[in-house]
Amino acid sequence: MAAEPKPTLPDLIATQIRANGPMSVANFMGLCLTHPAMGYYKNADPLGTAGDFITAPEISQMFGELIGFYVVNLWQQMGSPKAFTLMELGPGRGTLMADILRVACRAEGFRDGLDLRLFETNPALIAEQHARLEPYGPQWVDALDKVGDGPLLVIANEFFDALPIRQFVRGENGWHERVIGLEGDNLVFGLSPTPIPNAALPDVVQDAEIHSVFEVALAGGEVMSRLARTVSTQGGAILTIDYGYNQTQTGETLQGVARHGFANVLDNPGAIDLSAHVDFEALGNVAAKSGLNVHPLATQASFLDRLGLTDRTKALSLANPSAATDLAAASARLTDANQMGTLFKAFCAASPGLTPPGFY
Incomplete structure (x- = not known):
């Protein structure tokens, strides 16, 4: 007798909704991205031209x-x-950390003191990270507090945008949480009937217009809080580079991405990437509560320019003239306003007394 097919992630989500009622956007994102067996970040390699994004x-x-x-x-x-x-959150294929260490380990004593930790759960990506970073003795961790006793330097590139968010919609009688339910067998958005008092939301959005959407990244705040507490005690800094906005505001930014194009958020759970813009002001407030100095938010363009991108591009072009056109194109893609230059921001919270390069 043939075995019954295993339930898919859409089946599991539908079963939960039928049993417990509509689920929050945060719960939906969590299942889609990090379900232990069927989550997006647990299976496929999403990076590169053959993946979903670069x-x-x-x-x-x-x-x-x-x-x-x-x-x-x-x-x-x-x-x-x-x-x-040195800890990286969501290290992808290990490309970023390999490039970082190729430069940093030229400093005398750096490699000798290095304790490299990688926060990653995708087996395929862990294998690629191991292939690139094995000479540096990396350790893979599943908790943010698994660090040594010395100072902690954190790198997070396009990590916070993938953490679950909750969404609230302004109605006539207050804010209502957006939820995901079923219409027949199809997933659909709806609103919780229970209003949330206007005063429960930040002052900056209390006068928002009807139908405005406000996104709250509780998971991102918790990650920042844990990291900031460690850095506050042991010293160090937290660098995150992501797309987002300078100040807490209303606006719907939740999106799905597949094959380098936008996709319906509710289509193919577990098979598409889900992300939302990062509220850097909220992250800064969390870090400041732990006693860290939050440095002026920089666009990716200004951050890289201050670190010497123009000079680095020229030096590599002189060393390899045949690559000059490609190098100029890559530099432009990283810094042009109509590409990654202004949408992406660089955020740094650091121990008092440190002056992070790239922010001044």
């Missing part, structure tokens, strides 16, 4: 090399500690 480290080695300068500069500002942790 990140900055895949565009040019210069991106990681400049962050390598940022890392070693901070390490030196801290007195070149003989033991420190």
